[in-house]
Amino acid sequence: MALGDLDGSDILGMLMRAQELAACWQAREMPQTLAGQRIALVVDDGGWRNTTAFDLGARSMGGLCVHAPLRLNATEAVEDLAAYLDNWFDAVVCRTPELEILYALSHWAQAPVVNARTRQNHPCETLGDLAFLWHRRGAIEGLKIAVVAPAANILGSWIEVAQVLPIDVVQVYPARWHAPGASPRFRVATDLGELQDYQITAALLDGLRPDLDFLPCPPVTRGDEVSADAMRHRACRVVQAKAFLLHAQNAALEWVFAAP
Template sequence: MRKKRDILAVDDLRTPELVAIIERAQEMARLWEERRMPQSLAGKRVGLVVNDTGWRNTTAFDLGIQAMGGICVHPPLRWDTREALNDLATYLDNWFDGIVTRTPDLSILRAFADLSRGPVINARTRQNHPCETIGDLAFYFHRHRKVDGIKVGVVSPESNILQSWIEASAALPIAVVQVYPEKWHVKTTTSAYRRFSTSTDMNALVDADILVTDCWPDDATPSELERYQITAAMLDRRRPDSEFIPCPPVSRGKEVSADAMTHPACRVVEAKAFLLHAQNAALEWAFEEI
C-alpha cells in the first residue's frame, strides 16, 4: 500500500519533494494570472478545520481547493479532546478525501494524521507553520530562480515561524540564523540542525538573502528589544537584491518601523500573494498529482 502524503513539517518532506512543490508553485502563479487553473482536485472533498482568527493561509486554501475543482467544507470541530482522535479520524474519513487544519499542538496533528486515511496538511500549529515558509521560499525562487545556498535571518523569539525556517534548513541546503536576545533563543540544539545558528548580533543579518520578523514576545519590555527593530536605515545597509518579508500581522513601532514597511526591500505583500500558489502546489502534491 502506497504511503499517503501528509505535510506536517517542512523537514518531513524529502528535498526532491520540497523542490517539486516550490517549482510547481511557479507554474501555479502563471496559471492563476491566466485564470485557467488545472482541475487537479476535481472530485476531491477536503475538510478545512479552523478555529482561530488567522485568515491568510486558510482563506488561500479554501480558494485554491475550489479553483482546482475540489469541494471545501468547514467542519466546526475542535481539537480539544471532546471527542477521541480515532473517532474524529473515522468520522471525517467517511466524508472527506483529505484534511487541512490548524491545531494547537503539533503532536495532536501527528496523532490525527496517523489515524486518518487521507492526506493531512498543517495550516499552522503553535510549534510550526510549514506552508508559510514554503510560500516564502517559492516567492524567493520566483524572484531569483534559486534557493540553494541562501541565508535566512529570522529576528524573532522562539515561534512557529522560526521553527519552520529551522525545519527548512534541514530539508534544503540553506543557512538559517535567529538573531535575538539570548533569553528568547530557540531551545532546538544546533547539533540537531547543523545549518541553524543563533546570535545576538544584528550584524549577522547583513548578508542574509531573506530577512524575516515575528511579533515581540508578550513578556518583553521595549528597552530589551528596541535594537532588534528592523528600520529603513538598517535595510539600506543590506544588499539591494535581498528580500524583507515580515510576518503578518505586523506591529509597526515594535518589530518593524513604519518606514521599513515602505522600503523597496519589503516584499511582504508579494510574498503572501505567492502563499496561494505554493499551497496549491502542496495540495497537488498531497493528492499525488505531482
C-alpha cells in the same frame, strides 16, 4: 506535519510547481487537478490568510472545500473525529495549536492531513516565502535566511527546511529566546546592535546588502517590531510574497493527491 518530515526533492518539486501555478493563476487558467476531491478545512485557532488561500485554491482547481467547525482535543477523542472526517473527506487541512494533536489526527485518519499551522511550526508560510524567493531569484540554493524572532512557529519551520534544503538559517535574537539544537545549516546569533532594539527600520534596511528581500511575517504592528517606513522600503516585498502562499499551498495539495 513538518517540512523536515519530507524529502528535499518533494519540497523542491512543490516550489517548482508553484511557479507554474502562479502563471496559471495570472492567466485565470487553473488546472482542474483537484476535481472530485473533497477537503475538510478545520480551523481551531483563528487566522485567515493561509486558510482562505486553501479554500480558494482548492475550489479554483475543481475541489470541494468545506469548513468543519470542530475543535481538536476538546470533548471528542481525536481518533473518533478522524473516523468521522474519513466518512466524508479525501483530505483534511487543519490549523490547530498543538503539533502533537495534529500528529495524532494524522495517525488515526485514513485521509491525508495537511498542517496549516501550529504553535510549533508553520510549514505553509515557509513554503510560500520560498516559492516567492525562487520566483525572485530563479533558485534557492545558497540562500541565507535571517529570522529576527524568538523560538516559535515561524522559526520552527525555517529550522525544519534547513534540514533538507541547501539554505542557511540564522536566528538573530537575545540568547534567552534562542531555539535549541543548532545544526550545520542553522545557527543562533546575539549581535543585535544594528537592529536598533529589535525594531526593523528603513534606516537599518538601507545599511544591508542591496539584493535583500525583507519579508515581515504577518501580522506585524507598524511602529512596534517593524517601523512604518520599513513596510514602505524598497526591500519590503511581503505583499508579493504572501501572494505565493496561495500558489505554494496549491502545489502542496496537488502533491498530497499525487496529481501531476
